[in-house]
Amino acid sequence: MPELPEVETVRRTLKNFIIGKEIKEIQVHYDKIVVGDTDNFVTSLTGQTIRDIDRVGKYLVFILDRDAFISHLRMEGKYNLVDASKPLNKHEHLTFVFRDGTELRYQDTRKFGRLERVNKKTYRQDLPLCKLGPEPWDADPKAIYAKIHKSNLPIKTLLLDQSIMTGIGNIYANEICFRLKIDPTTPGKRVSKKRVVELIAVSKEILEQAIAQGGTTIHSFDANGINGLFQVQLQVHTQKFCPLCSGAITKEMVRGRGTYYCKACQKKKG
Structure with missing residues:
Protein backbone atom coordinates (compact mmCIF):
# COMPACT_ATOMS: atom_id res chain seq x y z
CA MET A 1 0.00 0.00 0.00
CA PRO A 2 1.42 3.42 -0.91
CA GLU A 3 2.28 5.31 2.29
CA LEU A 4 3.37 8.92 2.72
CA PRO A 5 6.83 8.51 1.08
CA GLU A 6 5.36 6.70 -1.92
CA VAL A 7 2.59 9.25 -2.37
CA GLU A 8 5.11 12.08 -2.05
CA THR A 9 7.22 10.39 -4.73
CA VAL A 10 4.18 10.18 -7.02
CA ARG A 11 3.44 13.87 -6.36
CA ARG A 12 6.98 14.99 -7.19
CA THR A 13 7.15 12.77 -10.26
CA LEU A 14 3.81 13.88 -11.69
CA LYS A 15 4.64 17.56 -11.13
CA ASN A 16 7.51 17.15 -13.57
CA PHE A 17 5.17 15.92 -16.30
CA ILE A 18 1.61 17.26 -16.01
CA ILE A 19 1.71 20.79 -14.60
CA GLY A 20 0.29 23.15 -17.22
CA LYS A 21 -1.60 20.47 -19.12
CA GLU A 22 -5.22 21.25 -20.04
CA ILE A 23 -7.85 18.56 -19.57
CA LYS A 24 -9.64 18.08 -22.87
CA GLU A 25 -11.75 15.15 -21.77
CA ILE A 26 -12.26 12.81 -18.80
CA GLN A 27 -13.21 9.20 -19.44
CA VAL A 28 -14.48 7.18 -16.49
CA HIS A 29 -14.32 3.46 -17.17
CA TYR A 30 -15.41 2.37 -13.66
CA ASP A 31 -17.91 4.66 -11.95
CA LYS A 32 -17.11 3.67 -8.35
CA ILE A 33 -13.61 5.14 -8.69
CA VAL A 34 -15.25 8.58 -8.39
CA VAL A 35 -16.83 9.63 -5.09
CA GLY A 36 -20.14 11.41 -5.63
CA ASP A 37 -21.75 12.25 -8.95
CA THR A 38 -19.54 11.05 -11.81
CA ASP A 39 -21.11 13.34 -14.40
CA ASN A 40 -20.54 16.36 -12.17
CA PHE A 41 -16.89 15.34 -11.66
CA VAL A 42 -16.36 15.08 -15.41
CA THR A 43 -18.20 18.23 -16.52
CA SER A 44 -16.75 20.41 -13.74
CA LEU A 45 -13.10 19.52 -14.35
CA THR A 46 -13.09 19.28 -18.14
CA GLY A 47 -11.43 22.31 -19.74
CA GLN A 48 -9.39 23.21 -16.67
CA THR A 49 -5.60 23.16 -16.46
CA ILE A 50 -3.58 21.37 -13.79
CA ARG A 51 -1.72 24.09 -11.86
CA ASP A 52 -0.17 22.23 -8.92
CA ILE A 53 -0.23 18.99 -6.93
CA ASP A 54 -0.41 19.03 -3.14
CA ARG A 55 -0.28 16.14 -0.67
CA VAL A 56 -2.00 15.71 2.69
CA GLY A 57 -1.01 12.51 4.46
CA LYS A 58 -1.56 9.74 1.92
CA TYR A 59 -3.86 11.87 -0.27
CA LEU A 60 -2.83 13.58 -3.49
CA VAL A 61 -4.55 16.88 -4.23
CA PHE A 62 -4.61 18.05 -7.85
CA ILE A 63 -5.07 21.83 -8.03
CA LEU A 64 -6.82 23.13 -11.15
CA ASP A 65 -7.98 26.59 -12.31
CA ARG A 66 -11.23 26.70 -10.34
CA ASP A 67 -11.48 23.37 -8.58
CA ALA A 68 -9.36 20.61 -7.09
CA PHE A 69 -9.73 16.89 -6.74
CA ILE A 70 -8.23 14.49 -4.23
CA SER A 71 -6.94 11.04 -5.00
CA HIS A 72 -6.44 8.23 -2.48
CA LEU A 73 -4.38 5.42 -4.00
CA ARG A 74 -5.40 2.90 -1.32
CA MET A 75 -3.86 -0.54 -1.92
CA GLU A 76 -2.54 -0.52 -5.48
CA GLY A 77 -3.49 2.75 -7.19
CA LYS A 78 -1.01 4.37 -9.56
CA TYR A 79 -0.90 6.94 -12.35
CA ASN A 80 0.47 6.30 -15.83
CA LEU A 81 1.27 9.17 -18.21
CA VAL A 82 1.08 7.72 -21.73
CA ASP A 83 0.57 8.69 -25.34
CA ALA A 84 -3.09 8.65 -26.34
CA SER A 85 -2.36 5.98 -28.94
CA LYS A 86 -1.47 3.40 -26.30
CA PRO A 87 -4.26 0.83 -25.83
CA LEU A 88 -6.16 0.99 -22.55
CA ASN A 89 -5.41 -1.90 -20.21
CA LYS A 90 -8.13 -3.58 -18.17
CA HIS A 91 -6.92 -2.08 -14.88
CA GLU A 92 -6.98 1.57 -16.05
CA HIS A 93 -10.27 2.90 -14.74
CA LEU A 94 -10.13 6.65 -15.39
CA THR A 95 -8.40 8.70 -18.09
CA PHE A 96 -7.58 12.41 -18.19
CA VAL A 97 -7.15 13.24 -21.87
CA PHE A 98 -4.89 16.27 -22.35
CA ARG A 99 -4.92 18.60 -25.33
CA ASP A 100 -1.28 17.83 -26.15
CA GLY A 101 -2.08 14.21 -27.09
CA THR A 102 -1.00 12.60 -23.81
CA GLU A 103 -3.20 10.92 -21.22
CA LEU A 104 -2.97 10.49 -17.46
CA ARG A 105 -4.55 7.16 -16.59
CA TYR A 106 -5.49 5.98 -13.13
CA GLN A 107 -4.71 2.28 -12.76
CA ASP A 108 -5.92 0.19 -9.84
CA THR A 109 -5.90 -3.60 -9.92
CA ARG A 110 -8.11 -3.96 -6.85
CA LYS A 111 -10.31 -0.91 -7.55
CA PHE A 112 -10.03 0.39 -3.95
CA GLY A 113 -8.71 3.87 -4.81
CA ARG A 114 -10.99 6.90 -5.04
CA LEU A 115 -11.03 10.35 -6.65
CA GLU A 116 -13.23 13.16 -5.39
CA ARG A 117 -13.81 16.77 -6.46
CA VAL A 118 -13.21 19.21 -3.59
CA ASN A 119 -13.16 22.94 -2.92
CA LYS A 120 -9.85 24.39 -4.10
CA LYS A 121 -9.65 26.89 -1.23
CA THR A 122 -10.91 24.86 1.73
CA TYR A 123 -10.03 21.22 1.03
CA ARG A 124 -7.79 20.96 4.10
CA GLN A 125 -10.66 22.08 6.35
CA ASP A 126 -13.32 19.94 4.63
CA LEU A 127 -14.06 16.22 4.65
CA PRO A 128 -12.32 13.86 4.33
CA LEU A 129 -8.99 15.63 4.96
CA CYS A 130 -10.13 17.51 8.05
CA LYS A 131 -10.31 14.19 9.94
CA LEU A 132 -6.59 13.58 9.53
CA GLY A 133 -4.13 14.22 12.30
CA PRO A 134 -0.90 16.15 11.73
CA GLU A 135 1.99 14.73 9.74
Whole structure:
Protein backbone atom coordinates (compact mmCIF):
# COMPACT_ATOMS: atom_id res chain seq x y z
CA MET A 1 0.00 0.00 0.00
CA PRO A 2 1.42 3.42 -0.91
CA GLU A 3 2.28 5.31 2.29
CA LEU A 4 3.37 8.92 2.72
CA PRO A 5 6.83 8.51 1.08
CA GLU A 6 5.36 6.70 -1.92
CA VAL A 7 2.59 9.25 -2.37
CA GLU A 8 5.11 12.08 -2.05
CA THR A 9 7.22 10.39 -4.73
CA VAL A 10 4.18 10.18 -7.02
CA ARG A 11 3.44 13.87 -6.36
CA ARG A 12 6.98 14.99 -7.19
CA THR A 13 7.15 12.77 -10.26
CA LEU A 14 3.81 13.88 -11.69
CA LYS A 15 4.64 17.56 -11.13
CA ASN A 16 7.51 17.15 -13.57
CA PHE A 17 5.17 15.92 -16.30
CA ILE A 18 1.61 17.26 -16.01
CA ILE A 19 1.71 20.79 -14.60
CA GLY A 20 0.29 23.15 -17.22
CA LYS A 21 -1.60 20.47 -19.12
CA GLU A 22 -5.22 21.25 -20.04
CA ILE A 23 -7.85 18.56 -19.57
CA LYS A 24 -9.64 18.08 -22.87
CA GLU A 25 -11.75 15.15 -21.77
CA ILE A 26 -12.26 12.81 -18.80
CA GLN A 27 -13.21 9.20 -19.44
CA VAL A 28 -14.48 7.18 -16.49
CA HIS A 29 -14.32 3.46 -17.17
CA TYR A 30 -15.41 2.37 -13.66
CA ASP A 31 -17.91 4.66 -11.95
CA LYS A 32 -17.11 3.67 -8.35
CA ILE A 33 -13.61 5.14 -8.69
CA VAL A 34 -15.25 8.58 -8.39
CA VAL A 35 -16.83 9.63 -5.09
CA GLY A 36 -20.14 11.41 -5.63
CA ASP A 37 -21.75 12.25 -8.95
CA THR A 38 -19.54 11.05 -11.81
CA ASP A 39 -21.11 13.34 -14.40
CA ASN A 40 -20.54 16.36 -12.17
CA PHE A 41 -16.89 15.34 -11.66
CA VAL A 42 -16.36 15.08 -15.41
CA THR A 43 -18.20 18.23 -16.52
CA SER A 44 -16.75 20.41 -13.74
CA LEU A 45 -13.10 19.52 -14.35
CA THR A 46 -13.09 19.28 -18.14
CA GLY A 47 -11.43 22.31 -19.74
CA GLN A 48 -9.39 23.21 -16.67
CA THR A 49 -5.60 23.16 -16.46
CA ILE A 50 -3.58 21.37 -13.79
CA ARG A 51 -1.72 24.09 -11.86
CA ASP A 52 -0.17 22.23 -8.92
CA ILE A 53 -0.23 18.99 -6.93
CA ASP A 54 -0.41 19.03 -3.14
CA ARG A 55 -0.28 16.14 -0.67
CA VAL A 56 -2.00 15.71 2.69
CA GLY A 57 -1.01 12.51 4.46
CA LYS A 58 -1.56 9.74 1.92
CA TYR A 59 -3.86 11.87 -0.27
CA LEU A 60 -2.83 13.58 -3.49
CA VAL A 61 -4.55 16.88 -4.23
CA PHE A 62 -4.61 18.05 -7.85
CA ILE A 63 -5.07 21.83 -8.03
CA LEU A 64 -6.82 23.13 -11.15
CA ASP A 65 -7.98 26.59 -12.31
CA ARG A 66 -11.23 26.70 -10.34
CA ASP A 67 -11.48 23.37 -8.58
CA ALA A 68 -9.36 20.61 -7.09
CA PHE A 69 -9.73 16.89 -6.74
CA ILE A 70 -8.23 14.49 -4.23
CA SER A 71 -6.94 11.04 -5.00
CA HIS A 72 -6.44 8.23 -2.48
CA LEU A 73 -4.38 5.42 -4.00
CA ARG A 74 -5.40 2.90 -1.32
CA MET A 75 -3.86 -0.54 -1.92
CA GLU A 76 -2.54 -0.52 -5.48
CA GLY A 77 -3.49 2.75 -7.19
CA LYS A 78 -1.01 4.37 -9.56
CA TYR A 79 -0.90 6.94 -12.35
CA ASN A 80 0.47 6.30 -15.83
CA LEU A 81 1.27 9.17 -18.21
CA VAL A 82 1.08 7.72 -21.73
CA ASP A 83 0.57 8.69 -25.34
CA ALA A 84 -3.09 8.65 -26.34
CA SER A 85 -2.36 5.98 -28.94
CA LYS A 86 -1.47 3.40 -26.30
CA PRO A 87 -4.26 0.83 -25.83
CA LEU A 88 -6.16 0.99 -22.55
CA ASN A 89 -5.41 -1.90 -20.21
CA LYS A 90 -8.13 -3.58 -18.17
CA HIS A 91 -6.92 -2.08 -14.88
CA GLU A 92 -6.98 1.57 -16.05
CA HIS A 93 -10.27 2.90 -14.74
CA LEU A 94 -10.13 6.65 -15.39
CA THR A 95 -8.40 8.70 -18.09
CA PHE A 96 -7.58 12.41 -18.19
CA VAL A 97 -7.15 13.24 -21.87
CA PHE A 98 -4.89 16.27 -22.35
CA ARG A 99 -4.92 18.60 -25.33
CA ASP A 100 -1.28 17.83 -26.15
CA GLY A 101 -2.08 14.21 -27.09
CA THR A 102 -1.00 12.60 -23.81
CA GLU A 103 -3.20 10.92 -21.22
CA LEU A 104 -2.97 10.49 -17.46
CA ARG A 105 -4.55 7.16 -16.59
CA TYR A 106 -5.49 5.98 -13.13
CA GLN A 107 -4.71 2.28 -12.76
CA ASP A 108 -5.92 0.19 -9.84
CA THR A 109 -5.90 -3.60 -9.92
CA ARG A 110 -8.11 -3.96 -6.85
CA LYS A 111 -10.31 -0.91 -7.55
CA PHE A 112 -10.03 0.39 -3.95
CA GLY A 113 -8.71 3.87 -4.81
CA ARG A 114 -10.99 6.90 -5.04
CA LEU A 115 -11.03 10.35 -6.65
CA GLU A 116 -13.23 13.16 -5.39
CA ARG A 117 -13.81 16.77 -6.46
CA VAL A 118 -13.21 19.21 -3.59
CA ASN A 119 -13.16 22.94 -2.92
CA LYS A 120 -9.85 24.39 -4.10
CA LYS A 121 -9.65 26.89 -1.23
CA THR A 122 -10.91 24.86 1.73
CA TYR A 123 -10.03 21.22 1.03
CA ARG A 124 -7.79 20.96 4.10
CA GLN A 125 -10.66 22.08 6.35
CA ASP A 126 -13.32 19.94 4.63
CA LEU A 127 -14.06 16.22 4.65
CA PRO A 128 -12.32 13.86 4.33
CA LEU A 129 -8.99 15.63 4.96
CA CYS A 130 -10.13 17.51 8.05
CA LYS A 131 -10.31 14.19 9.94
CA LEU A 132 -6.59 13.58 9.53
CA GLY A 133 -4.13 14.22 12.30
CA PRO A 134 -0.90 16.15 11.73
CA GLU A 135 1.99 14.73 9.74
CA PRO A 136 5.01 13.86 11.91
CA TRP A 137 6.75 17.13 10.91
CA ASP A 138 3.85 19.11 12.38
CA ALA A 139 3.05 16.86 15.34
CA ASP A 140 3.04 18.31 18.86
CA PRO A 141 4.37 15.70 21.34
CA LYS A 142 1.98 16.91 24.05
CA ALA A 143 -1.02 16.56 21.74
CA ILE A 144 0.03 13.10 20.55
CA TYR A 145 0.65 11.94 24.12
CA ALA A 146 -2.79 13.20 25.13
CA LYS A 147 -4.38 11.05 22.40
CA ILE A 148 -2.63 7.80 23.32
CA HIS A 149 -1.79 7.85 27.02
CA LYS A 150 -5.10 6.28 28.10
CA SER A 151 -5.33 3.79 25.27
CA ASN A 152 -5.05 0.02 25.66
CA LEU A 153 -4.48 -0.36 21.93
CA PRO A 154 -1.02 -1.50 20.73
CA ILE A 155 1.35 1.32 19.81
CA LYS A 156 1.61 -0.23 16.32
CA THR A 157 -2.17 0.17 15.89
CA LEU A 158 -2.04 3.75 17.15
CA LEU A 159 0.70 4.58 14.65
CA LEU A 160 -1.66 3.43 11.89
CA ASP A 161 -4.52 5.62 13.16
CA GLN A 162 -4.54 8.50 10.66
CA SER A 163 -6.57 10.69 13.02
CA ILE A 164 -3.69 10.69 15.51
CA MET A 165 -0.79 11.23 13.13
CA THR A 166 -1.21 10.86 9.40
CA GLY A 167 0.98 9.34 6.71
CA ILE A 168 2.29 6.23 8.45
CA GLY A 169 1.25 2.84 7.09
CA ASN A 170 2.12 -0.74 7.94
CA ILE A 171 5.66 -0.87 6.54
CA TYR A 172 6.88 2.27 8.27
CA ALA A 173 5.04 1.50 11.52
CA ASN A 174 7.06 -1.72 11.72
CA GLU A 175 10.28 0.17 11.02
CA ILE A 176 9.48 2.90 13.55
CA CYS A 177 8.82 0.39 16.33
CA PHE A 178 12.08 -1.38 15.54
CA ARG A 179 14.10 1.85 15.49
CA LEU A 180 12.58 2.72 18.89
CA LYS A 181 13.28 -0.81 20.18
CA ILE A 182 9.70 -1.03 21.38
CA ASP A 183 7.47 -4.09 21.15
CA PRO A 184 4.68 -3.17 18.67
CA THR A 185 2.08 -4.72 20.99
CA THR A 186 2.95 -2.35 23.85
CA PRO A 187 -0.24 -0.53 24.95
CA GLY A 188 -0.31 3.18 24.17
CA LYS A 189 -0.84 3.97 27.86
CA ARG A 190 2.60 2.49 28.60
CA VAL A 191 4.40 4.92 26.28
CA SER A 192 5.90 7.80 28.25
CA LYS A 193 6.03 11.45 27.26
CA LYS A 194 9.75 11.08 26.57
CA ARG A 195 9.10 8.11 24.31
CA VAL A 196 6.42 10.03 22.39
CA VAL A 197 9.01 12.73 21.63
CA GLU A 198 11.35 9.99 20.40
CA LEU A 199 8.54 8.35 18.40
CA ILE A 200 7.82 11.56 16.49
CA ALA A 201 11.51 12.18 15.84
CA VAL A 202 12.06 8.63 14.56
CA SER A 203 8.91 8.83 12.41
CA LYS A 204 10.24 11.97 10.73
CA GLU A 205 13.68 10.44 10.27
CA ILE A 206 12.42 7.23 8.65
CA LEU A 207 9.90 8.97 6.40
CA GLU A 208 12.53 11.47 5.25
CA GLN A 209 14.95 8.65 4.45
CA ALA A 210 12.23 6.82 2.51
CA ILE A 211 11.29 9.96 0.55
CA ALA A 212 14.94 10.47 -0.35
CA GLN A 213 14.98 6.92 -1.74
CA GLY A 214 11.71 7.37 -3.66
CA GLY A 215 9.67 5.22 -1.30
CA THR A 216 9.56 1.45 -0.92
CA THR A 217 8.84 -0.84 -3.86
CA ILE A 218 6.92 -3.86 -2.58
CA HIS A 219 4.57 -5.64 -4.97
CA SER A 220 3.20 -3.04 -7.39
CA PHE A 221 4.12 0.47 -6.24
CA ASP A 222 5.70 2.75 -8.80
CA ALA A 223 5.56 6.42 -9.78
CA ASN A 224 4.96 6.38 -13.51
CA GLY A 225 7.49 3.56 -13.82
CA ILE A 226 9.96 4.94 -11.27
CA ASN A 227 10.46 2.41 -8.48
CA GLY A 228 11.43 3.27 -4.91
CA LEU A 229 14.63 1.96 -3.34
CA PHE A 230 13.96 2.18 0.42
CA GLN A 231 13.25 -1.57 0.56
CA VAL A 232 17.02 -2.16 0.60
CA GLN A 233 17.16 -0.23 3.89
CA LEU A 234 14.29 -2.03 5.62
CA GLN A 235 15.59 -3.42 8.90
CA VAL A 236 12.64 -5.49 10.06
CA HIS A 237 9.70 -5.46 7.62
CA THR A 238 9.77 -8.73 5.59
CA GLN A 239 13.21 -9.54 7.03
CA LYS A 240 14.28 -12.94 8.37
CA PHE A 241 16.95 -11.96 10.88
CA CYS A 242 17.48 -8.98 13.17
CA PRO A 243 20.32 -6.68 12.04
CA LEU A 244 21.17 -5.96 15.69
CA CYS A 245 21.28 -9.38 17.37
CA SER A 246 21.02 -11.74 14.37
CA GLY A 247 18.06 -13.44 16.02
CA ALA A 248 14.99 -14.53 14.09
CA ILE A 249 12.42 -11.87 13.20
CA THR A 250 8.91 -12.70 14.40
CA LYS A 251 5.94 -12.15 12.15
CA GLU A 252 2.46 -12.09 13.64
CA MET A 253 -0.85 -10.32 13.17
CA VAL A 254 -1.47 -7.29 15.38
CA ARG A 255 -5.05 -6.09 15.03
CA GLY A 256 -5.22 -7.62 11.58
CA ARG A 257 -1.94 -6.18 10.26
CA GLY A 258 1.16 -8.18 9.45
CA THR A 259 3.78 -7.16 12.01
CA TYR A 260 7.51 -7.88 11.96
CA TYR A 261 9.65 -7.41 15.06
CA CYS A 262 12.54 -8.81 17.09
CA LYS A 263 11.42 -10.17 20.45
CA ALA A 264 14.95 -9.88 21.84
CA CYS A 265 15.56 -6.24 20.87
CA GLN A 266 12.05 -4.83 21.12
CA LYS A 267 10.96 -5.03 24.72
CA LYS A 268 7.35 -4.75 25.83
CA LYS A 269 6.45 -2.25 28.53
CA GLY A 270 3.66 -3.18 30.93
